[in-house]
Amino acid sequence: MTIRDEDKNRDVSIVIPLFNQLEYTRRCLESLLVDTTWVKEIILINNGSSDGTAEYLATLKGITVITNPENMGCAAAWNQGVKAASTHWIAILNNDIIASPDWLHGLLESAVRESLDIVSPAFREGDYNYDIAIYSREFTDCMGKVSRTGIAQGVCFMVKRRVFEAVGFFDENFRIGQFEDADFFRRAKDAGFRLGTTGRSFIHHFGSVTQNSIRRSRDARPYEAENRAYFRRKWRLTWWKRFLQRRSTKLQIFFWRTKEKVLYGHSLIEKWIGGRLRYY
16 A cells, blocks of 8 residues: 555644533543644634633643634634644544544544545444443454445544645534534535544544533524524435435445444444443
């Protein structure tokens, strides 16, 4: 395999938008700082948090903080972070994740070996009731050669800078959060870029912590329904097109998870639900 010169540059900028949820942010950063071998910079976008997040961020050293007076939404915050980044690779994360010790090395290895332009890690979602260092080592040992091509995960994905140069930034018409990631992935695929989810990298995801908090707010507009409607208009997704896409996606995911579980005892997406681990 020939590695292109541009892919030998493995410096990574990490971009994380924040809206409250201080304890999740603290745990996320602690896990990221365990190993910063490939991390050139961490860029945090504080979207008008009011729970002590700003005060906590002021105590951090060597981390770039961008402060917005109000919640500008996920797409706008991602764009701020990407524009501030200075590296070949940009990793975009939710703040409700815990990274395993070798998560970034795994993403970089997969991106180079599989010629991926956008790559996501495998993840387990739900209660954090296990030792991620031990579990991720066992997981990546048996799932390291497993990948799902053509698909990435919005909770955590690493992007080559040239993807943004070719297709533009995230569409800020998607308010607060939801669908801006799907829209970006779709534009990248249409432009010929390669996406993938890899078993070489593993993280824990608590699961939509910020979005669930916003949904519970009495003042929240129905942004998810508005974003869904905008996404459908933008991509001219009729009922029939949506039906065919849902059917195709469900069949593909069923094939992936069944094959992975039978061959390896895991799937690239696992969720702790109802007291047991389920596979997706």
